[in-house]
Amino acid sequence: MVLHFVESGKLERGKGPAVVLLHAFPMDSLLWVGQRKAVAAAGHLVVTPDLPGFGGSARADGEPSLDVYADEVVHLLDHLAQPQVVLGGLSMGGYVAMNVLRRYPERVAALVLADTKASADPAPAREARLAMAAELVAGKAMGELPRTMPTSLLGESTRAGNPALVGTVGRWISAQDPFAVAYAQRAMAARPDSTQVVQEFAGPVLVIRGAQDALSSAADAATMLAGGAGPRQLAEIPAAGHLSAIEAPEAVSEALISWLRGLA
Numbered sequence: 001m002v003l004h005f006v007e008s009g010k011l012e013r014g015k016g017p018a019v020v021l022l023h024a025f026p027m028d029s030l031l032w033v034g035q036r037k038a039v040a041a042a043g044h045l046v047v048t049p050d051l052p053g054f055g056g057s058a059r060a061d062g063e064p065s066l067d068v069y070a071d072e073v074v075h076l077l078d079h080l081a082q083p084q085v086v087l088g089g090l091s092m093g094g095y096v097a098m099n100v101l102r103r104y105p106e107r108v109a110a111l112v113l114a115d116t117k118a119s120a121d122p123a124p125a126r127e128a129r130l131a132m133a134a135e136l137v138a139g140k141a142m143g144e145l146p147r148t149m150p151t152s153l154l155g156e157s158t159r160a161g162n163p164a165l166v167g168t169v170g171r172w173i174s175a176q177d178p179f180a181v182a183y184a185q186r187a188m189a190a191r192p193d194s195t196q197v198v199q200e201f202a203g204p205v206l207v208i209r210g211a212q213d214a215l216s217s218a219a220d221a222a223t224m225l226a227g228g229a230g231p232r233q234l235a236e237i238p239a240a241g242h243l244s245a246i247e248a249p250e251a252v253s254e255a256l257i258s259w260l261r262g263l264a
């Protein structure tokens with residue numbers, strides 16, 4: 001399969017490799033709609049794929065694993081003839097980026113880890129994921145998720161001040177395939193700890209975190225900022241929660257663009 005993707009901008013001399021941004025769970029590459037144009041306008045080629053089963057991409061099959069998502073991302077890089085990229089991901093997208101780093105380190109020039117964590121799940125979180133996956137498969141529907149999930153994903157400022165975005169996130173979630181969402185939950189439940197992989201990475205790292213993120217903590221961000229021979233930088237995004245890329249699109253684009261400028 002070649003993942004469905006949106007490509008914005010073009011490679012410009014002196015601007016570094018393509019920037020590939022991976023989306024969160026359970027939605028698709030629309031998460032990066034605010035960054036596509038802005039980062040492309042700053043002179044970068046931006047590629048935003050839909051992970052398997054999400055948006056316009058075909059489902060994965062077999063034993064659920066983030067290895068499958070990472071393999072498909074690398075297959076897309078081959079398809080686009082991009083030997084090395086700036087690889088970024090928000091939350092689940094970050095887990096996939098860390099998987100690519102573990103298994104295909106030669107493809108990663110620099111990392112962007114947004115509202116994510118390097119640790120594996122503790123047992124209760126793993127069990128909750130497997131229970132949700134079983135319910136999705138049994139019900140063959142997204143059930144209550146489009147109504148309940150935006151509350152935990154979005155920060156309090158967004159929930160209070162931007163009800164339209166709460167509705168948009170609910171619609172994005174309801175548009176997804178329940179079987180693909182169940183697969184993703186099982187794959188995330190099985191993911192290993194990536195702390196060592198991230199901390200040993202020698203390239204530049206940008207960690208982005210919504211100040212109101214209730215799902216990835218400041219301590220998670222600190223773990224990803226530790227270690228490494230290369231420069232590491234934190235961009236804390238005020239008045240944004242877990243989905244910082246859509247809650248504060250301009251601030252996230254600005255953080256990305258100024259960090260990319262420093263890499264050139």
Ligand code: MLT
Nearest residue numbers: 024025090091092093215
């Ligand atoms: C996400 O936003 O991708 C999810 O919060 C990831 C997760 O469930 O750990």
